[in-house]
Amino acid sequence: xxxxxxxxxxxxxxxxxxxxxxxxxxxxxxxxxxxxxxxxxxxxxxxxxxxxxxxxxxxxxxxxxxxxxxxxxxxxxxxxxxxxxxxxxxxxxxxxxxxxxxxxxxxxxxxxxxxxxxxxxxxxxxxxxxxxxxxxxxxxxxxxxxxxxxxxxxxxxxxxxxxxxxxxxxxxxxxxxxxxxxxxxxxxxxxxxxxxxxxxxxxxxxxxxxxxxxxxxxxxxxxxxxxxxxxxxxxxxxxxxxxxxxxxxxxxxxxxxxxxxxxxxxxxxxxxxxxxxxxxxxx
Amino acid sequence: xxxxxxxxxxxxxxxxxxxxxxxxxxxxxxxxxxxxxxxxxxxxxxxxxxxxxxxxxxxxxxxxxxxxxxxxxxxxxxxxxxxxxxxxxxxxxxxxxxxxxxxxxxxxxxxxxxxxxxxxxxxxxxxxxxxxxxxxxxxxxxxxxxxxxxxxxxxxxxxxxxxxxxxxxxxxxxxxxxxxxxxxxxxxxxxxxxxxxxxxxxxxxxxxxxxxxxxxxxxxxxxxxxxxxxxxxxxxxxxxxxxxxxxxxxxxxxxxxxxxxxxxxxxxxxxxxxxxxxxxxxxxxxxxxxxxxxxxxxxxxxxxxxxxxxxxxxxxxxxxxxxxxxxxxxxxxxxxxxxxxxxxxxxxxxxxxxxxxxxxxxxxxxxxxxxxxxxxxxxxxxx
Numbered sequence: 001x002x003x004x005x006x007x008x009x010x011x012x013x014x015x016x017x018x019x020x021x022x023x024x025x026x027x028x029x030x031x032x033x034x035x036x037x038x039x040x041x042x043x044x045x046x047x048x049x050x051x052x053x054x055x056x057x058x059x060x061x062x063x064x065x066x067x068x069x070x071x072x073x074x075x076x077x078x079x080x081x082x083x084x085x086x087x088x089x090x091x092x093x094x095x096x097x098x099x100x101x102x103x104x105x106x107x108x109x110x111x112x113x114x115x116x117x118x119x120x121x122x123x124x125x126x127x128x129x130x131x132x133x134x135x136x137x138x139x140x141x142x143x144x145x146x147x148x149x150x151x152x153x154x155x156x157x158x159x160x161x162x163x164x165x166x167x168x169x170x171x172x173x174x175x176x177x178x179x180x181x182x183x184x185x186x187x188x189x190x191x192x193x194x195x196x197x198x199x200x201x202x203x204x205x206x207x208x209x210x211x212x213x214x215x216x217x218x219x220x221x222x223x224x225x226x227x228x229x230x231x232x233x234x235x236x237x238x239x240x241x242x243x244x245x246x247x248x249x250x251x252x253x254x255x256x257x258x259x260x261x262x263x264x265x266x267x268x269x270x271x272x273x274x275x276x277x278x279x280x281x282x283x
Numbered sequence: 284x285x286x287x288x289x290x291x292x293x294x295x296x297x298x299x300x301x302x303x304x305x306x307x308x309x310x311x312x313x314x315x316x317x318x319x320x321x322x323x324x325x326x327x328x329x330x331x332x333x334x335x336x337x338x339x340x341x342x343x344x345x346x347x348x349x350x351x352x353x354x355x356x357x358x359x360x361x362x363x364x365x366x367x368x369x370x371x372x373x374x375x376x377x378x379x380x381x382x383x384x385x386x387x388x389x390x391x392x393x394x395x396x397x398x399x400x401x402x403x404x405x406x407x408x409x410x411x412x413x414x415x416x417x418x419x420x421x422x423x424x425x426x427x428x429x430x431x432x433x434x435x436x437x438x439x440x441x442x443x444x445x446x447x448x449x450x451x452x453x454x455x456x457x458x459x460x461x462x463x464x465x466x467x468x469x470x471x472x473x474x475x476x477x478x479x480x481x482x483x484x485x486x487x488x489x490x491x492x493x494x495x496x497x498x499x500x501x502x503x504x505x506x507x508x509x510x511x512x513x514x515x516x517x518x519x520x521x522x523x524x525x526x527x528x529x530x531x532x533x534x535x536x537x538x539x540x541x542x543x544x545x546x547x548x549x550x551x552x553x554x555x556x557x558x559x560x561x562x563x564x565x566x567x568x569x570x571x572x573x574x575x576x577x578x579x580x581x582x583x584x585x586x587x588x589x590x591x592x593x594x595x596x597x598x599x600x601x602x603x604x605x606x607x608x609x610x611x612x613x614x615x616x617x618x619x620x621x622x623x624x625x626x627x628x629x630x631x632x633x634x635x636x637x638x639x640x641x642x643x644x645x646x647x648x649x650x651x652x653x654x655x656x657x658x659x660x661x662x663x664x665x666x
Contacts, residue, residue: 021515024526054511059355070515070526075508077358078517078527079351080381086348090355090363091508093339094313098359098509119344273341277334281286 016043019053021073028067032226034185034211035065038132041188041209042103043072045195057091057100059084061108064138065131068103082112085120088127096270099126099199106133107145110166114146121175121204125269128198128205131168134213135252142216149252153220168208170245173262178203180245180262184210186233187258194260203268210256221252286335289474298436298463299366302392302456303328305440306364308477311390312338313363315352317345317371320404321460322394325366346371350378350391357387358516360507362444366392369411370401372418379453380419383541385516386451386495386503388482390443393455394463395571395622397649406649407460409571409622413629415455416600422538424545426552427455427600431574433467439597445480446552450544451502457599459622461572461651485512495537496523501544545601554597555606559585563592565661566614568607568631570596573622573651580657591661599627604634611635618664620644620652 020043029035046053053074060069062081069076069084079087088100102109109117109131120127136154137143144154144161147168151160172180179201183191191209198205212218212229223229233256240248241259248257289308296304303325306314314329326342333340339356343349349365356363367375372393382389395411397403402410415427426446428439440456447454483504485492494514497503506512519527520534545552558581560566565584569577574595584591594610594617596603611617616639619628624647632641644660646652652660 023524053513055509057508067527070517074513076515077355077385078515078519079354080377080518083347083351083378083381086343086351087355089341089343089348090313090315090352090357091359093315093341093352094356094361094363095359095509115344116348119348273334273339277337280335281337283286283335 015047016040019043019046019073021071024071027071029064030215032212032214033064034134034209035068035132037185037188038130038191038209038211039068039071039103041192042101042130042195044192045199048192049196049199051199055098057088057098059088059091059100059102061104061113062139063105063108065103065105066108066139082108083116084108085113085116085129089120089125092125092127093270093273096274102127102129104131105138106131106135106147106168107137110146110168118171118175121172121177121206123269124176124178124203124266126202126204128195128207130195131206131208132211133168133208134211135217136213138213138216142213142220149250154217165250167245167249169248169261172206173245176204176266177206177262178264178266179205181260182208182210182248183258184233184237184256185212186230186237202271203266210250288336289471289477291471291473294469294471295466296433296469297324298430298433298458298465299324299394300328301433301436301469302366302440302458303332304469304471305437306390306444307332307336307338308437308471309362309441309444310479311362311364311444313353313356313361314338314365315341315343315349315356316365316367317343317349319368319371321396321463322366322368322392325392346374347377350375351381353389354378354382354385354387357389358508362388362448364390364392366394368394368396369398369408369414372411372414376418380421380423381518382453383419383423383425384518386505386541387453388447388451389453390440390447391453391455392440393457395457395459403649405460407572407622407651408649409459409573409626410647411457412599412621412623412626415457422542424452424542425455425600426450426452426545426598427457428597429457429570429599430462431571431595432462433465433469436462437469437471441477445478448480448482449502450548451482451505452545457571459571465572493523494525495521497540497544501540501547549601550605552598553601553603553606555603555610556595556597557606557610558593560592560594560610562590562613563610564590564613564615565665566592566594566611566617567620567657567661568594568596568617569620570599570627571622573620573646576651576654577620577657579654580661583654583658584661589661589665596627602630602634607631607634611639614639616640616642616664618642618644618661620646620657622646622651
């Protein structure tokens with residue numbers, strides 16, 4: 001995590017280190033990986049909100065981002081591949097006082113876990129799903145996944161990806177998420193603000209954080225170093241708040257539409273369950 | 284429908300409903316499931332009953348999600364269960380491994396139907412005996428109880444919860460369609476006569492809590508999410524703190540403990556029922572719905588002067604080895620009648636160790652043997 005891996009630690013502790021399991025540092029992430037920026041944004045959001053950590057459950061699946069839940073000084077669970085959302089659903093339904101936050105990757109959430117994502121969004125179970133999208137499977141060595149751009153080179157698409165990628169914000173919006181946003185890791189402060197907003201909402205919220213994977217994706221596709229990729233993000237990303245998510249398809253070379261796409265209120269699942277249960281118990 | 288948790292009294296009901304009532308009586312307050320014949324009635328009953336008593340029912344998008352939600356609910360401290368049939372267990376096996384690895388107490392009811400694949404959804408089977416034991420990958424132990432009556436669907440579900448809480452492990456109620464859909468009298472005892480076991484809670488200060496540090500009984504006390512313990516659990520091999528460790532030493536520390544907390548307590552867990560086994564020359568072994576026919580066959584054999592006894596394993600896993608050896612002490616052969624093409628017979632052979640012949644009476648179709656068919660088989664083997 002960026003805050004704890006600075007070369008010259010100051011005398012005073014950085015405000016977000018209290019959210020970090022210090023005995024788990026150093027973390028597993030490669031230099032210039034974007035995951036650390038997102039995790040820092042998440043910790044910053046918790047700190048800005050003075051969030052009650054006892055009520056937080058951080059859940060993640062499998063992959064590089066899947067390790068995220070293990071770095072927070074909070075209740076956390078590292079599920080099997082693709083299953084953080086149903087686990088979080090079980091947590092939330094069983095104890096509605098808790099706020100599950102799912103931090104996981106694009107492969108975990110949208111390939112093996114895709115069905116769980118759309119159904120949790122449809123039910124509107126209160127949780128934040130924070131997807132770090134690096135366009136392929138990092139932990140296993142850079143294979144094609146459900147967000148890999150068409151034509152991209154990965155270890156399983158040596159001659160170019162012939163599949164179409166998901167547009168995650170469009171998928172989340174159409175499945176019923178009450179809050180949908182996309183940022184790149186270059187938009188670290190906007191991302192943190194967005195996480196703050198999502199944490200305060202009552203319902204299924206989704207944030208996509210577009211992240212470099214300089215070790216695999218960006219190297220195979222000749223996007224250069226981590227810094228080069230951030231420069232690219234600066235050049236091609238545009239902020240179009242509340243624009244049509246259907247038209248926000250990512251073109252990794254020319255255009256990444258960022259911003260908030262959905263922010264609305266809908267009855268939340270566990271509240272409806274509690275209301276129904278209260279009515280039945282009065283009979 | 285009643286808003287009391289324990290419906291003390293008598294009712295004429297179905298095995299599936301008895302299992303649901305047993306779960307509620309045991310303290311189950313979370314159910315996640317997905318419809319599947321012949322277990323759907325359990326979900327329907329829980330969906331009707333739980334909201335009335337402050338419990339939570341959720342229908343998930345598939346069995347993988349159902350089982351995973353149950354693990355999540357278990358980590359918040361609620362006694363949690365799901366119910367399914369073989370095809371659903373095939374999907375749940377991934378999470379059964381996760382529950383074993385993260386030591387999540389939970390109960391799974393499998394009302395077995397014909398397989399493989401979609402098989403015979405409305406017909407009975409005992410084809411998931413080995414699936415229950417070996418379904419998920421890697422080394423772990425499972426506990427599975429096998430009911431033969433509607434009353435046992437109720438009683439054993441309570442026992443399943445107590446075992447799950449005691450050993451922090453997934454526990455199967457391994458029923459078959461015969462027992463699941465059977466209608467019989469069910470007696471629900473007064474609430475204060477029902478034995479309830481709850482998981483051990485940590486006794487150390489929160490900052491000293493190590494979520495996977497076991498006590499002498501090899502079972503770690505379990506904190507719940509939301510109480511400020513800030514603990515972490517993973518399906519990866521982990522140390523006492525719950526942190527992933529990829530060394531041979533970590534695996535050697537964890538896996539034997541996960542297995543041994545059940546293996547070393549097998550004498551406390553295993554159960555079997557016997558009938559007329561003391562002088563039995565032929566030991567008939569049957570379980571679940573098939574044991575009902577087997578009981579009649581043994582009575583009919585005895586009426587004809589044949590020295591036949593019935594051995595009915597109640598815990599299929601761990602297998603009641605000592606009880607079997609005792610029941611077979613005077614026997615010249617063991618006949619294993621099961622509603623499959625031979626599964627538990629391998630376990631029986633393993634424990635009998637060739638001392639006497641073990642013969643399989645297989646029935647890989649939807650209906651149990653009739654008592655007459657079993658009696659004929661007993662006579663064929665003894666004459």
